[in-house]
Amino acid sequence: MSDTPTPGYQVLARKYRPETFADLVGQDAMVRTLKNAFQADRIAQAFIMTGIRGTGKTTTARIIAKGMNCIGPDGMGTPTTEPCGVCEHCRAIMEGRHVDVMEMDAASRTGVGDIREIIESVNYRAASARYKIYIIDEVHMLSVNAFNALLKTLEEPPAHVKFIFATTEIRKVPVTVLSRCQRFDLRRIEPEVMIALLRRIADKESAQISDDALALITRAAEGSARDATSLLDQAISHGAGETTADQVRAMLGLADRGRVLDLFDMILRGDAAGALSELSAQYAEGADPLAVLRDLAEITHWISVVKITPDAADDPTIGPDERARGLEMATALPMRVLTRMWQMLLKALDEVAQSPNAMMAAEMAVIRLTHVADLPTPEDLVRRLQDAPPTGPGGGGMRTQPSPNQTTAAQSVTYTQTHSGPSGPVAHGSASPMLAQDPEEALARYPTFEHMLELIRTNRDVKLLLEVEGSLRLANYRPGRIEFTPTPDAPGDLAQRLGSALQRWTGNRWAVTVVNSATAPTILEARNAAEDALEAEAQQHPLVQAVFAAFPKAKIARVKTVQDIANHAEAEALPEVEDEWDPFEED
Secondary structure, three states: OOOOOOOOOOOHHHHOOOOOHHHOOOOHHHHHHHHHHHHOOOOOOEEEEEOOOOOOHHHHHHHHHHHHHOOOOOOOOOOOOOOOOOOHHHHHHHOOOOOOEEEEEOOOOOOHHHHHHHHHHOOOOOOOOOOEEEEEEOHHHOOHHHHHHHHHHHHOOOOOEEEEEEEOOHHHOOHHHHOOOEEEEOOOOOHHHHHHHHHHHHHHOOOEEOHHHHHHHHHHHOOOHHHHHHHHHHHHHHHOOEEOHHHHHHHHOOOOHHHHHHHHHHHHOOOHHHHHHHHHHHHHOOOOHHHHHHHHHHHHHHHHHHHHOHHHHOOOOOOHHHHHHHHHHHHHOOHHHHHHHHHHHHHHHHHHHHOOOHHHHHHHHHHHHHHHHOOOOHHHHHHHHHHOOOOOOOOOOOOOOOOHHHHHHOOOOOEOOOOOOOOOOOOOOOOOOOOOOOHHHHHOOOOOHHHHHHHHHHOOOHHHHHHHHHHEEEEEEEOOEEEEEEOOOOOOOHHHHHHHHHHHHHOOOOEEEEOOOOOOOOHHHHHHHHHHHHHHHHHOOHHHHHHHHHOOOOOOOOEOOHHHHHHHHHHHOOOOOOOOOOOOOOO
16 A cells, blocks of 8 residues: 555635636736736836735736746747746746745845845856746835845846745835836725636535625625635535525624614614614624624715715625615715714724623614714704794794894804904003103003003913903093902902003003992903803893703803804904015016
C-alpha cells in the first residue's frame, strides 16, 4: 500500500481564485487598461493595486506576473494578458514556487534591511524567466526609511525588473512612491456580479442554495469576493444539503429582514410593548442585538434613499416583498421622522457596542425610539396649535383673534429683553484722562443718565456698571451732578468710586451725592419689571396658551420681541462700504 497522503480539501476562495484576466470579475476598467498596455508593449516598471479586502489585488499581481513571463505551450510566446497556464513559468507562479517571482509581506518585513535585500538582488538577471518580479503585499506597512531606500531603484530599475505593490491603505503610501507607479483602484464588486459569481461556484460544487441565501451572503460580503466565497463555503457546510436563507441568516447571526421591517413598523407606530417582544423573540432565535440595530439603521437609510430616488429600490439583494414594503414606507414616512430615527440609531449603536449587556442597551434604545415616534414634528405642532387654540374664558368655543400687541409679543416662545441705548450722540471715553476743555462743553456730551451709563460700558468697568444698575435709585441727574439713594445692599463707597471714575474718564469733576428721598426703582428692577410684563403679555396669547396646554411643564425661558430681533439682525449685519477703492478707476 502507498503512504502518499491524499490531497486535502481546498477552500473555495483558493480553489476558484482567478487564473486569468477573463476570470477576474468586477474590474473591467483595470483589465481593459492592462490589455491595451500589453498589446502596445507599454508595460510600466511598477504597478500599485489598491482597494478593499478581497477584491483581487494580490490575485491581479500574480496574473500580471504570469502574463509577463508566459512563454506559451510552444515556448515561443510573448508577454500577454491571457497566460496559457500550462507552460513551466505559469505553473510555477500559480503554485507559488517560481524563483524569479518573489512575494514579500510588508506587514512582517517592514525595515530597511528587508528592502536592502531587494536592492542588492535587482542587479542580477532573472534565473529562468523573462522578468524578475517583486510582489510586495500591504506595502503601506513599510517604514518611512524603507520607502526612502526603495525610491531610487523604483524610479530607475533594470529593464528585467518589475515591481507590483498591493495595499488597502493607499493614503499611507508616500506620494513619492505613488508618482513612480501605475495605480489601479479595484472596485467593490456589484451585487449582480457577485450573485452570478456565487451561483456559478455553487453549481460547480453541486451545492443546492437558494437565491435569497446568496443575496444574504452578497450583502454581508460588502463587495469582497473573498468574503463572499468564504461565506458560501461556510453556508454549504452549514446547510448539509439545500441551504436556505433562514440557515444563512442563523449562520451570520442576522435577524429575518421581514421581521426587522416589522420591528421598524412597530417602533414608528409607538408600540413599545410589541417592539420589545419582537426584539426579545429575535434575540432568543440567535440574532445579535447590535446586528438588529444595524439592520434598523440600514433600513432607515434605504427607505430615505428610496424616498428621494425610487429607482434605488431595484436592488437585486432585496426581495420583492421587502421592496414593496419599503416603497410603501418611503411614501408614508416624512423625511424628518427618518432623519430623526437615523440620528438616534447612530447613538444607540455606540451605546450597544460599549455596553456590558448589549441586549439591555438595545431594549433601552427601542424604548427611546418608540417614545419619540408619536411626537409631532415642529411643523405639525405649530399647525395643530394654530388649528385648535384653547378657548378663552368667555369664548364659548369661539376662536379668539390675537391683538397686534399679542402677536408682537408671541413671535417666539423663547424671548429675551435686551437693552438699547438712547438715540443721539454717545461719547466714547478712554482709560486715559482727557485734555482740559470747557466743562460745560465736555459735560454736555452726557445729557441724560443713560449717556452716563453708556460711558461706563464703553470703559468696560463691569463691576461699577452692575453696582450702578442694581444699587442706585436715581433722585436727580444733571451733567456733572448725580443725586441718588442707595439700596440696602449697595457698597458704602459707591458714590466716591462713581465720581472718581467719571472724573477720570471725562476730565471734569462730577458731584455725586447720596440723598434719602429717592423711591424710584433701580435700572435692574425696572428691567425685570418690563420683562415680567412682557412675559405676562406673552402668556395671554392663544398660541402660547395652546403650547402650555399641550406641554403643562413647559416654561418661558426668554421673550424676544420683533424689535429685539431687528436690532440683533442689524448688529450682526456687515457694514456697507460706501466708497470702495477701484484700482482701475481713473483719477
